[in-house]
Amino acid sequence: MARTTDKEAKRKQIIEAALKVFARKGLSNFKMAEIAEEAVVGKGTLYEYFRTKEELIMGSISQFMMEFEEYVMAQIVAVDGPVEKIERIxxxxxxxxxxxxxxxxxxxxxxxxxxxRSGGGPALMDLAPRYRSVIQWVGDVIQxxxxxxxxxxxxxxxxxxxVVAVLDGFIFQAAIGVLKMDPQKLSAxxxxxxxxxLLKETEQGRI
Amino acid sequence: MARTTDKEAKRKQIIEAALKVFARKGLSNFKMAEIAEEAVVGKGTLYEYFRTKEELIMGSISQFMMEFEEYVMAQIVAVDGPVEKIERIxxxxxxxxxxxxxxxxxxxxxxxxxxxRSGGGPALMDLAPRYRSVIQWVGDVIQxxxxxxxxxxxxxxxxxxxVVAVLDGFIFQAAIGVLKMDPQKLSAxxxxxxxxxLLKETEQGRI
Amino acid sequence: MARTTDKEAKRKQIIEAALKVFARKGLSNFKMAEIAEEAVVGKGTLYEYFRTKEELIMGSISQFMMEFEEYVMAQIVAVDGPVEKIERIxxxxxxxxxxxxxxxxxxxxxxxxxxxRSGGGPALMDLAPRYRSVIQWVGDVIQxxxxxxxxxxxxxxxxxxxVVAVLDGFIFQAAIGVLKMDPQKLSAxxxxxxxxxLLKETEQGRI
Amino acid sequence: MARTTDKEAKRKQIIEAALKVFARKGLSNFKMAEIAEEAVVGKGTLYEYFRTKEELIMGSISQFMMEFEEYVMAQIVAVDGPVEKIERIxxxxxxxxxxxxxxxxxxxxxxxxxxxRSGGGPALMDLAPRYRSVIQWVGDVIQxxxxxxxxxxxxxxxxxxxVVAVLDGFIFQAAIGVLKMDPQKLSAxxxxxxxxxLLKETEQGRI
DNA sequence: AATGAATGAGCATTCATTCAT
DNA sequence: AATGAATGAATGCTCATTCAT
Structure with a gap:
């Protein structure tokens, strides 16, 4: 059991380092050595936890996406009312x-x-299913x-x-520096x- | 006299090839040789028109962005009325x-x-100014x-x-395949x- | 623990190979791959020990010059008398x-x-200081x-x-094949x- | 006749440009394009006068060596006496x-x-014959x-x-900047x- | 398990040379 | 004859991956 925990902890440690490096260098410019250094492990060690560079990328992104989703979901479960739900998301x-x-x-x-990619293999990672589920969830709230x-x-x-498009668009605008990520202001x-x-005329102004 | 060439035309030809290759392989996986082949020119020729791979990338993207902007602008000039303008964009x-x-x-x-990138040099290309001007323009329409x-x-x-965020978000959703790029449907x-x-209550249903 | 290596020894091994290749191909015609092959290491390994081709050249020449100097110096320390010293050098x-x-x-x-080079950067390697010290040393013997x-x-x-000029000139003549490098004959x-x-008239014929 | 003169003149013009570029960049770093630019002709033109880069190098060096020799010879013909001849050379x-x-x-x-080069072809240019003839000539003077x-x-x-070795050594020392090329001082x-x-004792001090 | 020295496939880039004009 | 746009063979260098320790 300790073994597993150790393994899992080091994997997390590597992913954390990877995400930092991704942010600093971009997905197309980082080197495995940089991640090893950031994670304070040897280059060889990376390959004990991820078979290839690609797998490390996918693993790290998956982890990030999952935590993103988990965080958002956790913030939402207790919220009642469609309007509040959307605001909260x-x-x-x-x-x-x-x-x-x-x-x-x-x-x-x-x-x-x-x-x-039309030419060459499929996407490195298929975001579509995850995306569809998010859209589905928001759609249910609307319904x-x-x-x-x-x-x-x-x-x-x-x-x-x-709604989902706006969120992605905000992320992009924030990334290039034309928008400030202010939760209150943006949700408002x-x-x-x-x-x-979306509100019916009779409801407008009430909520 | 030496072999004469329409430098501008050949530059366009290369950029067109580059854009095709970008789409096929992605910005981080394409090789200069692929672009040369697609453009039906020698590898060396690419370097007659772009000093480096990076410059070729930037030149091609700039060109694409510019044409995108020009197209949209051209479609909009003749449109009257704020609602119509937004719909049209x-x-x-x-x-x-x-x-x-x-x-x-x-x-x-x-x-x-x-x-x-926080670490390392600046962005390969600064999209912020272009972005701000688009947002400004849409903002003026709203005003x-x-x-x-x-x-x-x-x-x-x-x-x-x-509004701009939605457009970018749509592009992303279309790219991963969860949205169909239907101008009529999406604008509606x-x-x-x-x-x-956005409409005042008194205006709702009229337009 | 990783594969351990005597870094210094391998560096020497590469330099030795480099000097052989320099002799065979000349400084302007050799390829890194040739040195790798001669040193029986991979191309990449060269770059573990020298950051660039230029650095490999400089490192190898420095090493050669240093060993040259050390050899000559070692042969001279025990020699007494100005005439003998010059002969010995x-x-x-x-x-x-x-x-x-x-x-x-x-x-x-x-x-x-x-x-x-007047145009462009400085010399790849500044021989002047080393040269001045040799001339200085010979000058002291004369004094x-x-x-x-x-x-x-x-x-x-x-x-x-x-004296130093003659030595260099000899090296050149030997290199192009118009002089035989015969220590006894040349020193005599x-x-x-x-x-x-240089001898005073009264000393001529005595020594 | 005019044709020939033109051809010959342009050849000289190219060689002159080449020598300038050699000095600036070194024989192993210059590019044909640089010579074309310096000579104010098109790159293609170089190939009208020299079949290859190598041939241009050889042609230029030969020209330089020949002029060097001619200059020295011209300065010497009228000189009488072995001592004076050597001093003059x-x-x-x-x-x-x-x-x-x-x-x-x-x-x-x-x-x-x-x-x-031991490995690979022969020297790009065989300086030995020219060298032997100079040594021969000086030897005759000594005789x-x-x-x-x-x-x-x-x-x-x-x-x-x-004697010849000293001259070459001087050139080298001057090139690296440890010696000033002062004709009077160096010949003295x-x-x-x-x-x-070399003088017999009885002659010392007389000349 | 962990490491980092070693490796070589792979790629951007250069530049001598050609040849259509 | 003169040119310079076009070319691709050639090469320095990188970096993901391996594996002896």
Whole structure:
């Protein structure tokens, strides 16, 4: 059991180092040696935990994405009401980005890794399923709003797409430095713009 | 007299080949030799037009971005009315992506290139100014809507940020394959969700 | 623990191989791959010990020059008397060239490397200090001869310049094949021509 | 006839440019393009006059050596007396180096070109015959001195070797910057050191 | 298990040379 | 005859990966 824990801990340690290096150098410029140095292990050790560079990249990104998702989900479970849920998902996403400001620089790279190439093999990592599930989840919230008579009868999936798109767009704008990742301001702004537009006339101004 | 050449034309030819290769292989995996082959020129020729691989990348992306911008701008000049302008910018953006579906795969890479790295030099290409000007432009449209009494008194810049963010987010979703780039549908969807939310109560349903 | 290596020994091994290749191909025609092959190491290994080709060249030449100097110095320490010292330095220099006959071919290249270029950076290697110290040393011997009343009152430095010049000239003549590097003959010849001319009339024929 | 003159003139023009570039960059670092630029002709033109880079190098060095020799010879023809001849050859050599101070930087390279390589082809240029003839000529002068009863009965060829060696050594010392090419001083110095040593005792102090 | 010295496939880049104009 | 755009063979150097210790 101790063995497993040790192994797992060192793997985490390497991934943490990797994410730092990704942020600093970008996914296409970092070297395995840099990660080894950052993780304070030998180059050879990396290969005890990841078979190839590619696997280390995928492993690290997966880990990051998973923690992102977990964080957001954890912030949401206790929230009631569709409007609040959407507000909270925006806030939580921004919060996570802020807490991992360093990673922000690398997130676009993470996204790019998910692009399938027409020529050559498939995407290094298939982001689509994860993406669909997020959109699905947001769509359910929208549907919930409609069902509760709060929202107009919009197409839940389309709106969900938009909400998720805004979040990604914010991340990009923050990464290039034209937007400040302010959870309160951005969630308020999104609420005022999108959620308001979703509310039925009779509901507007009430919430 | 020596062999005469239209330098500008050959430069374009190389850039076109480069963009194709970028889409196929991604910005971090392509080889100069591939571009030479695609452009049907010798490897050495590439270096007659671009001093380094990096410069070729930047030149090609710049060209792409510029053409993107030009296309969208051209589609917009003749449009009147804030709502129509926003609708049209979404449509035009989608159209250009559709016309260059091949490039779509590479666009996330293009974005990633614009991320400044905390460690090491600056971003390969500074997208911020271009971005700010687009947001500014959309913001002006929003302001126009407010001035005309069409829109509620929102913060123009925040809304502009959101609109632009949605466009980028759409591009990403299309790239990973969870969204279809349908100009009509997406612009209608955006209009129904965002623009509606911007309209004053008295205006809703009229436009 | 990792594969352990005597870094210093391997460095020597590479330098030895390099000097062989220099002699065979000349400083401007050799390829790194040739040195790797001669040293029976991988190309990459060369770069573990020398950052660039230039550094490998400089390191190897430095080493050669140093060993040359050490050899000559070692042959001289025990020698008494100015005339004998000069004779011995000539002999020792020739001996070293003979023992390293292979290198002889490359020595002119080594010299050329020390030439500072008016345009562009400084010389790859500054031979001037080392040169001045040798001339200084020979000058001291001449001075000693004058002080002891053996030599005429000549300018020690000028004569030292000449002696050193002759040695270099010999190396060149040997390299192009118009002179045989015969320590006995050359030192005798130099003694008969130069040293004799330095002796006071009263001393001539005595020594 | 005009044709020939033009051709010959342009050839000279190229060689002159080449020598300048050699001095600036060294024989192993210059590029054909640099020579074309310096000569203010197109790259292609170089190949109208020299089949290859190597041929251009050889042609230029030959030209330089020939002019060197011609200059020295011209300065010597009218000189009488072995001592004066030797003094004059030293002076003339220094003078030429001074007049072509720029080339001085490249002369070691020229020498190096004459070194035959054990492995690979022969020397790019065989300096031996030219060298032997110079040594021969100096040897004849020494012999003349002996015959006239001025010099001791030394081995003419050995002494000639030394004299020529000194000249080359001076050039090297001047190139690396430890010696000033002063015709008067150097010839006087050489005369005082070598020639004096050659004089018979009865002649010393007379000349 | 951990390491880092060794490796060589792989790639950006250079530059002598060609040849259409 | 003169040119310089085009070319690709050649080469320095990198870095993921291996493996002896």
């Amino acid at each position: 925006v806030q939580a996403s921004c919060e996570y980005c802020l807490k991992n400001e360093e990673q922000l620089d690398a997130m676009l790279d993470f996204y790019a890794v998910g692009i399938p 919930e709003g409609i069902d509760k008579g709060l929202f107009r009868k919009v197409d839940p999936e389309s709106v969900a797409s938009i 702004s999104l609420r005022d713009t999108i959620v308001n537009g | 979404v449509q035009a953006s989608c159209e250009y992506c559709l016309k260059n579906e091949e490039q779509l795969d590479a666009m996330l890479d293009f974005y990633a290139v614009g991320i400044p 126009e809507g407010i001035d005309k009494g069409l829109f509620r008194k929102v913060d123009p810049e925040s809304v502009a940020s959101i 969807s955006l209009r129904d969700t965002i623009v509606n939310g | 000539v002999q020792a220099s020739c001996e070293y060239c003979l023992k390293n006959e292979e290198q002889l071919d490359a020595m002119l290249d080594f010299y050329a490397v020390g030439i500072p 000693e001869g004058i002080d002891k009343g053996l030599f005429r009152k000549v300018d020690p430095e000028s004569v030292a310049s000449i 010849s130099l003694r008969d021509t130069i040293v004799n001319g | 030293v002076q003339a050599s220094c003078e030429y180096c001074l007049k072509n101070e720029e080339q001085l930087d490249a002369m070691l390279d020229f020498y190096a070109v004459g070194i035959p 003349e001195g002996i015959d006239k009863g001025l010099f001791r009965k030394v081995d003419p060829e050995s002494v000639a070797s030394i 110095s050489l005369r005082d050191t070598i020639v004096n040593g």
